Amino acid sequence: MTIEIDRVGSFHLPGREATVSGIPPREDVLTPGGPVRVIDQNGTYEVEQIYVQYVRLAAPRARYPLLMWHGGGMTGVTWEDTPDGRPGWQMAFLEFGHDVYVSDAVERGRASFSPLPGVYGGEPFVRTKQECWEGFRVGPVGSWHEDRDKCRAYDGQRFPVDAFDGFVRQTVPRWTVNDAATQAAYDTLIQEVGPAVVMSHSQSGNFGFTAALHAPDKVRAVIGIEPSGTPLPDQVDVSTVRDIPHLVVWGDFIEEGTRWPGYQQRIKAYRDALRAAGGSLDIIDLPARGIHGNSHFPMMDDNSDAVAALVQDWIESKGLMK
Amino acid sequence: MTIEIDRVGSFHLPGREATVSGIPPREDVLTPGGPVRVIDQNGTYEVEQIYVQYVRLAAPRARYPLLMWHGGGMTGVTWEDTPDGRPGWQMAFLEFGHDVYVSDAVERGRASFSPLPGVYGGEPFVRTKQECWEGFRVGPVGSWHEDRDKCRAYDGQRFPVDAFDGFVRQTVPRWTVNDAATQAAYDTLIQEVGPAVVMSHSQSGNFGFTAALHAPDKVRAVIGIEPSGTPLPDQVDVSTVRDIPHLVVWGDFIEEGTRWPGYQQRIKAYRDALRAAGGSLDIIDLPARGIHGNSHFPMMDDNSDAVAALVQDWIESKGLMK
Numbered sequence: 001m002t003i004e005i006d007r008v009g010s011f012h013l014p015g016r017e018a019t020v021s022g023i024p025p026r027e028d029v030l031t032p033g034g035p036v037r038v039i040d041q042n043g044t045y046e047v048e049q050i051y052v053q054y055v056r057l058a059a060p061r062a063r064y065p066l067l068m069w070h071g072g073g074m075t076g077v078t079w080e081d082t083p084d085g086r087p088g089w090q091m092a093f094l095e096f097g098h099d100v101y102v103s104d105a106v107e108r109g110r111a112s113f114s115p116l117p118g119v120y121g122g123e124p125f126v127r128t129k130q131e132c133w134e135g136f137r138v139g140p141v142g143s144w145h146e147d148r149d150k151c152r153a154y155d156g157q158r159f160p161v162d163a164f165d166g167f168v169r170q171t172v173p174r175w176t177v178n179d180a181a182t183q184a185a186y187d188t189l190i191q192e193v194g195p196a197v198v199m200s201h202s203q204s205g206n207f208g209f210t211a212a213l214h215a216p217d218k219v220r221a222v223i224g225i226e227p228s229g230t231p232l233p234d235q236v237d238v239s240t241v242r243d244i245p246h247l248v249v250w251g252d253f254i255e256e257g258t259r260w261p262g263y264q265q266r267i268k269a270y271r272d273a274l275r276a277a278g279g280s281l282d283i284i285d286l287p288a289r290g291i292h293g294n295s296h297f298p299m300m301d302d303n304s305d306a307v308a309a310l311v312q313d314w315i316e317s318k319g320l321m322k
Numbered sequence: 323m324t325i326e327i328d329r330v331g332s333f334h335l336p337g338r339e340a341t342v343s344g345i346p347p348r349e350d351v352l353t354p355g356g357p358v359r360v361i362d363q364n365g366t367y368e369v370e371q372i373y374v375q376y377v378r379l380a381a382p383r384a385r386y387p388l389l390m391w392h393g394g395g396m397t398g399v400t401w402e403d404t405p406d407g408r409p410g411w412q413m414a415f416l417e418f419g420h421d422v423y424v425s426d427a428v429e430r431g432r433a434s435f436s437p438l439p440g441v442y443g444g445e446p447f448v449r450t451k452q453e454c455w456e457g458f459r460v461g462p463v464g465s466w467h468e469d470r471d472k473c474r475a476y477d478g479q480r481f482p483v484d485a486f487d488g489f490v491r492q493t494v495p496r497w498t499v500n501d502a503a504t505q506a507a508y509d510t511l512i513q514e515v516g517p518a519v520v521m522s523h524s525q526s527g528n529f530g531f532t533a534a535l536h537a538p539d540k541v542r543a544v545i546g547i548e549p550s551g552t553p554l555p556d557q558v559d560v561s562t563v564r565d566i567p568h569l570v571v572w573g574d575f576i577e578e579g580t581r582w583p584g585y586q587q588r589i590k591a592y593r594d595a596l597r598a599a600g601g602s603l604d605i606i607d608l609p610a611r612g613i614h615g616n617s618h619f620p621m622m623d624d625n626s627d628a629v630a631a632l633v634q635d636w637i638e639s640k641g642l643m644k
Contacts, residue, residue: 002326002327002328002380003326003327004324004325004326004327005324005325005326005327006324007409007413008330008377008402008412008413008416009402009403009409009410009412009413010399010402010403011403011407011488012399012488012491012492014487014488014491015491017487026445028444028445028447028498029498030394030498039447040450041447041448041450042450043450043451043452043453044450044451044452044468045448045450045451045490046451046487046490046491046493049491051399053402055330058324072352075432075434076432077332077334077373077432080330080331080332080375081331081332081333085333087329087331088331090330090331091329091330091331094330104432109431109432109434110397110398110399110426110431110432110492110494112397112431112491112492112493112494112495113494113495114448114495115445115446115447115448115495116448122350123348123350123437124437125350125361125363125437126363126367126436126437126438128362128363128364128365128366128367129365129366129367129368130365130366131365146366165336165339165368166333166334166336168367168368169334169336169337169368169371169434170334170432170434171368171434172432172434172435173434173435173436173437176350176351176352
């Protein structure tokens with residue numbers, strides 16, 4: 001099918017201005033064979049902005065735009081083509097009739113980052129291939145091997161393992177100190193384009209739940225794909241979001257001895273708190289529904305379209321389509 | 323107008339695998355209040371990949387896809403909305419009927435970067451606001467002031483000066499050592515999606531001209547918007563690209579005492595070499611045509627649509643539309 005769009009484009013939402021001083025100028029050659037130039041990094045910069053790319057349909061069937069937020073060490077590319085080249089969830093949800101806003105969080109991807117000392121504090125880090133493989137449940141802990149013929153994925157794994165290096169190319173460095181700035185930027189995004197539906201993945205799960213608490217008048221639903229955290233129920237007033245439908249989707253291979261059972265427990269605790277306040281959080285546990293083999297990235301797995309359709313069914317059931 | 327698209331999506335093109343060893347593990351807290359985790363950065367990574375995002379039309383009127391390559395310290399955002407929120411050249415050339423492929427070069431934006439010592443060599447740097455203002459010809463050298471009320475843009479400046487901070491949010495750090503990897507990735511891109519038309523800006527001018535020399539059978543035209551360099555005519559055989567139309571577009575305020583007259587001289591020398599070999603390079607010098615006030619970023623200036631139309635006219639005149 002083809003889709004008729006009104007516009008594709010992007011914008012940044014501001015963070016803050018940073019002033020840097022006291023760095024000794026250095027000399028460098030910008031182009032091989034070119035002149036030596038003095039690089040003086042002292043001055044003012046924009047930092048902590050986020051990047052948002054939108055595709056707006058000519059005739060959206062969804063009532064509200066869909067905001068897609070990526071996880072830690074990733075960018076909005078999470079939602080674009082799968083590593084093995086199939087259409088991703090950006091395309092799937094456009095076809096379902098949503099205006100789609102895909103963002104890059106603070107210091108990730110097209111949001112830019114500051115390499116200068118003192119701007120953020122802390123140091124960036126980036127996941128090794130082994131961490132991606134074992135941490136995202138492509139294979140069990142201990143199954144990675146630098147000799148790739150010896151790598152062992154989970155039996156029945158739906159992640160496109162042959163395109164694993166392509167997936168790794170999507171990963172980006174991260175700092176650990178910019179959560180507050182990221183939350184603030186997402187809150188601003190909702191004020192700018194809301195009312196809206198938020199779809200988060202992994203690290204951004206917490207940002208999504210929190211965004212609803214910060215703007216219960218603007219968030220129409222919160223969807224967490226494999227969320228790695230929630231606000232602490234005893235530190236927030238979840239009664240303010242009791243009218244906002246919440247959904248969480250879990251993949252497979254969530255085993256004892258990893259951090260994933262703990263993440264599931266946090267979601268259950270948040271669901272219980274929502275229920276106690278008269279709200280709701282639905283859980284689509286794929287293996288419990290007989291759908292086996294999904295990794296931490298169901299939007300990239302070989303059944304990504306089928307999982308997207310389940311999410312879309314839920315959106316439809318909540319009256320969020322025209 | 324609305325546009326009918328077949329698909330929007332993205333992919334990365336591979337660089338190389340890097341192995342990092344000898345970095346002492348450190349401890350860090352990934353989420354405020356969360357557990358201390360050991361961060362061990364030793365392992366294998368994908369580096370030097372580029373990111374390519376495409377919008378493919380249902381019925382392109384152009385014969386070949388249009389590849390849009392950004393300049394130094396920028397990303398593909400260059401081609402998206404202008405800093406003051408108007409549609410950019412990605413949208414303009416989609417409306418003209420081109421399939422558009424916007425990329426982020428090696429270590430820029432969604433192409434990711436490596437923060438680890440020894441992977442690239444050298445150190446990243448990023449432009450201060452002053453460097454953006456003066457270097458990109460928003461105002462003359464010496465016109466920047468940290469007290470913004472005292473900043474003085476060129477008279478008749480068409481760059482959206484009120485959105486200058488929004489522009490700065492698009493800038494990203496750069497290394498100086500990855501030109502060869504970037505060229506190799508662009509060459510691969512042309513093999514993957516060509517035959518194609520290449521549109522470069524600033525730093526990528528050289529990559530675009532060189533890409534034609536590397537794949538004269540696949541590059542159908544080379545368009546350099548304010549290109550900051552060319553191959554050295556006496557070091558390449560420009561006769562191989564004599565059948566490929568070349569275009570360069572220059573904005574205003576190119577004054578003595580800056581580096582811009584030198585860039586113009588290099589283009590003239592390259593044009594002369596092309597002519598001597600039976601080829602051609604057309605130059606649209608906007609001020610010489612009576613169009614005054616353009617900065618280094620004509621795709622963002624207030625007459626961006628008019629300049630895009632001039633480029634499209636040239637494309638049309640070269641028989642590149644169906």
